[in-house]
Amino acid sequence: MESEEGVVYNVVNLTKLFPIKSGFFASLFGKEKNVHAVNDVNFTIGEGEILGMVGESGCGKTTCGRCLVRLETPTEGHMYFGGKDIAGLKGRELKSFRRDVQMVFQDPYESLNPRFNVYTTVSEPLVVHGVGESAEERDDMVAKALEYAELKPPEEFMYRFPHELSGGQRQRVAIARTLVLRPRFIVADEPVSMLDVSIRAGIMNLMLSLRERYKIPFLFISHDVSVTRYMSHRIAVMYLGYIVELGDTESVIKDPLHPYTEALLSAVPVPDPAMKHGRVKIKGDLPSPIDMPPGCVFHPRCLYRKDICDKETPQFKEARPGHYALCHFAGELTIQRPDDEEIFEVGGCEYCKATIKKGMSYAKCDCNKLYHESCAGQLDECPICKKKLQVEE
Amino acid sequence: MVMLEVNNLKTYFRILKGTVYAVDGVTFHLDRGETMGLVGESGCGKTTTAFAITRLLPSNGEIVGGEIVFDGTLIGRADFPTELAEVLKEPLWLPETRALVERKLKKLSVPEDESSTIESMRHLEQESACVEDVSAILNDASLSEEEIKGELAAIVHDELSSFFAKRRRRRFDREVEEKMSDIRWSQISMIFQGAMNAFNPVYKVGDQIVEALLEHEDMTKDEAKERVLELFDMVGLDRTRVSGYPHEFSGGMRQRAIIAMSLACNPQLIIADEPTTALDVIMQDRILGEIRRLQRELHIAMMIITHDISVVAEVAETIGIMYAGKLFEFGDIVSIFEQSANPYTIGLTGAFPSIKGERKKLIAIPGSPPDLSEPPHGCRFHPRCKFAQEICRREEPASVEVAENHWSLCHFAREIYSGKLT
Ligand SMILES: Nc1ncnc2c1ncn2[C@@H]1O[C@H](COP(=O)(O)OP(=O)(O)O)[C@@H](O)[C@H]1O
Ligand SMILES: Nc1ncnc2c1ncn2[C@@H]1O[C@H](COP(=O)(O)OP(=O)(O)O)[C@@H](O)[C@H]1O
Ligand code: SF4
Ligand code: SF4
Numbered sequence A: 001m002e003s004e005e006g007v008v009y010n011v012v013n014l015t016k017l018f019p020i021k022s023g024f025f026a027s028l029f030g031k032e033k034n035v036h037a038v039n040d041v042n043f044t045i046g047e048g049e050i051l052g053m054v055g056e057s058g059c060g061k062t063t064c065g066r067c068l069v070r071l072e073t074p075t076e077g078h079m080y081f082g083g084k085d086i087a088g089l090k091g092r093e094l095k096s097f098r099r100d101v102q103m104v105f106q107d108p109y110e111s112l113n114p115r116f117n118v119y120t121t122v123s124e125p126l127v128v129h130g131v132g133e134s135a136e137e138r139d140d141m142v143a144k145a146l147e148y149a150e151l152k153p154p155e156e157f158m159y160r161f162p163h164e165l166s167g168g169q170r171q172r173v174a175i176a177r178t179l180v181l182r183p184r185f186i187v188a189d190e191p192v193s194m195l196d197v198s199i200r201a202g203i204m205n206l207m208l209s210l211r212e213r214y215k216i217p218f219l220f221i222s223h224d225v226s227v228t229r230y231m232s233h234r235i236a237v238m239y240l241g242y243i244v245e246l247g248d249t250e251s252v253i254k255d256p257l258h259p260y261t262e263a264l265l266s267a268v269p270v271p272d273p274a275m276k277h278g279r280v281k282i283k284g285d286l287p288s289p290i291d292m293p294p295g296c297v298f299h300p301r302c303l304y305r306k307d308i309c310d311k312e313t314p315q316f317k318e319a320r321p322g323h324y325a326l327c328h329f330a331g332e333l334t335i336q337r338p339d340d341e342e343i344f345e346v347g348g349c350e351y352c353k354a355t356i357k358k359g360m361s362y363a364k365c366d367c368n369k370l371y372h373e374s375c376a377g378q379l380d381e382c383p384i385c386k387k388k389l390q391v392e393e
Numbered sequence B: 001m002v003m004l005e006v007n008n009l010k011t012y013f014r015i016l017k018g019t020v021y022a023v024d025g026v027t028f029h030l031d032r033g034e035t036m037g038l039v040g041e042s043g044c045g046k047t048t049t050a051f052a053i054t055r056l057l058p059s060n061g062e063i064v065g066g067e068i069v070f071d072g073t074l075i076g077r078a079d080f081p082t083e084l085a086e087v088l089k090e091p092l093w094l095p096e097t098r099a100l101v102e103r104k105l106k107k108l109s110v111p112e113d114e115s116s117t118i119e120s121m122r123h124l125e126q127e128s129a130c131v132e133d134v135s136a137i138l139n140d141a142s143l144s145e146e147e148i149k150g151e152l153a154a155i156v157h158d159e160l161s162s163f164f165a166k167r168r169r170r171r172f173d174r175e176v177e178e179k180m181s182d183i184r185w186s187q188i189s190m191i192f193q194g195a196m197n198a199f200n201p202v203y204k205v206g207d208q209i210v211e212a213l214l215e216h217e218d219m220t221k222d223e224a225k226e227r228v229l230e231l232f233d234m235v236g237l238d239r240t241r242v243s244g245y246p247h248e249f250s251g252g253m254r255q256r257a258i259i260a261m262s263l264a265c266n267p268q269l270i271i272a273d274e275p276t277t278a279l280d281v282i283m284q285d286r287i288l289g290e291i292r293r294l295q296r297e298l299h300i301a302m303m304i305i306t307h308d309i310s311v312v313a314e315v316a317e318t319i320g321i322m323y324a325g326k327l328f329e330f331g332d333i334v335s336i337f338e339q340s341a342n343p344y345t346i347g348l349t350g351a352f353p354s355i356k357g358e359r360k361k362l363i364a365i366p367g368s369p370p371d372l373s374e375p376p377h378g379c380r381f382h383p384r385c386k387f388a389q390e391i392c393r394r395e396e397p398a399s400v401e402v403a404e405n406h407w408s409l410c411h412f413a414r415e416i417y418s419g420k421l422t
């Protein structure tokens, strides 16, 4: 169970709480309060697999990633890495585990020391872990790592300082630094979120080709669903510290099971002006991770909620093969899918304010205002620019 | 009907090691009630464009060329000698100078009653002598190119240094400043990047909007309070929230309050700089929905500045794609998305992942955007452009109207638009 064939990482019931420092009296009389950053999550990462983790800010992605590389110690749960539970490692064992895992951070400006040149930055992990027999061997390893990160030729970059590099190049240096020890697992926490679009694609393709070539498994964390889809084999959707849905990427994106995933996907803007989105299917605002809702964590915002939902905690149900959702009704709900055409509206009718859906006949005025066919019939001319209205479709 | 006209706008920053050519010849227009998206990667000059329009440039920034006309009123420009001085520095100064003078002369000859820019003409008239002098020199066939440049430089020097010219310039600046400050508050309002974090934490949100109203509108405190309640209704904030403090508002609620504030004086144009960038996607969708509703109900024109091309696709009718201080493509959003005529736009959309349709391989644009204190010669995109030819390294492309309401800045705009070049 703990060491399945082909599984690099097996995470079981991982929970991380951050106690809130409360006042003296509150701690005497009140209950100890916690931030529930990560709640009872379970997943595996296979050899050479990229698992995407997506969700809004504060849902626990970073905390989960930090647990996996043991920058945090889990409050509860087991984390079997290569079959061995590393959740409670300490001292020398922890240090040797950390040699095998690496983390890439969001901000390439902050994660590189401005006083270190590229060589010093990339060779630092070698020095810390005492790797490499000689200076020449270390030079060689640094040069290789830079080449892997497509900073070619390496000699041209080795003696530059961060301020002499572009944003994309800095992130490549950060990646080279994680590669230099040939890690067995990498957590990439929002590695492209700070980068401009034209550069972002290059970094994403670099990470994909590294995985392709060296079969290094990744946990890829992002708040951006489109980016996560591009990068991952499987996707875990997080909400308030829980993984609410987990499955193959295309299956989660194209045919989601969980009402929260539906809401998240319906909010993602798509680069196509013909497709205005339907209204997002979600109520209210995100609750605080301190006082967690009882029953299903999503029930205060869920449009499908039934009586049972605020009373009983749902199971992580395998509603389709390999596709799980934390919902009492997983697989039974009619969930909108991103490619469902009918959810898209052309725009809003200027006259009656209701939406005009794709396929409806409507009039578009020269001033770009839209009217339902029936509304246009009543109006005859556009009340704004006074031009005669003509129905298009 | 055109409401905002930006004509060959150039806005530079002076820095220790020289000049940042942040906005360098940008031309676009915005109709009444229309929404335009201004898209581009960071540092390409979007915010500077907005600051030039609202005249909120930092002290080292200056409009050195072009005009900005709002509702028939000239609200920003460089005077002719300054503009000429900048043109003379360029390698291709002669055609540019001719174009500049031609434009000025054309404006000067428009009969007053027909012109929508009477105000601007009044000021141009003061310069007409200078324009005509320059025109005479340009048309003097006996002068060599070098001699023309020398003569023009002398005129520029005289104009910029003479006592009267300086006084005239200062008077002009003051007039524009006064007019602009009226317009800024009553007709154009700007939502700054990160404004939602700019509420003062010790005052109630409602009170802060009341203060802003009292400062710029002629109304009593009670009227202002009533107006704030209306504004809260408009943007979908609960009325009881007026007495809340900023820290009691979520990010989305603060952004709504900022939008309410921007609507306070019934503006005709709202410029919003990255209005949803700091928000999570669900909140972003709600704010975009709110913006769409306001467009529908209030017919306010908007300029939405963002680095995210898909956000613009959600709300805008026209789009401007900026790169390295230039507008590479501008026009009807559907036309540009369906049939772009510009390599940069094509590169940008090809690098953008989506959740729609099949998973496509993304193609990165090699290299990175240039340092605008030393922009590349010729086309500013040429070091990264897969279509680049010899001419691109040498000559700056001109803007080509490939279809109605669709412009592209590229030597091969027509070929790319028609699909002959792929
Ligand atoms: N060191 C910490 N101490 C207290 N609370 C924390 C700490 N780190 C994270 N949190 C809280 O845990 C929750 C999850 O945070 P995080 O893992 O950073 O989420 P994400 O990366 O998805 O934005 C948040 O509510 C955050 O405020
Ligand atoms: N006050 C300033 N002084 C000098 N350079 C500036 C100043 N403000 C902006 N810049 C530069 O001008 C260019 C355009 O900046 P900006 O308009 O803020 O771009 P964007 O909004 O598209 O990110 C950038 O290269 C930026 O570094
Ligand atoms: S368990 Fe109930 S409240 Fe939770 S997601 Fe499913 S339907 Fe909604
Ligand atoms: S002018 Fe040349 S370099 Fe510039 S975008 Fe067009 S093809 Fe590319």
Ligand SMILES: [Mg+2]
Binding pocket: A058, A061, A062, A063
């Ligand atoms: Mg995070």
Ligand SMILES: [Mg+2]
Binding pocket: B046, B047, B048, B193, B273
């Ligand atoms: Mg900006």
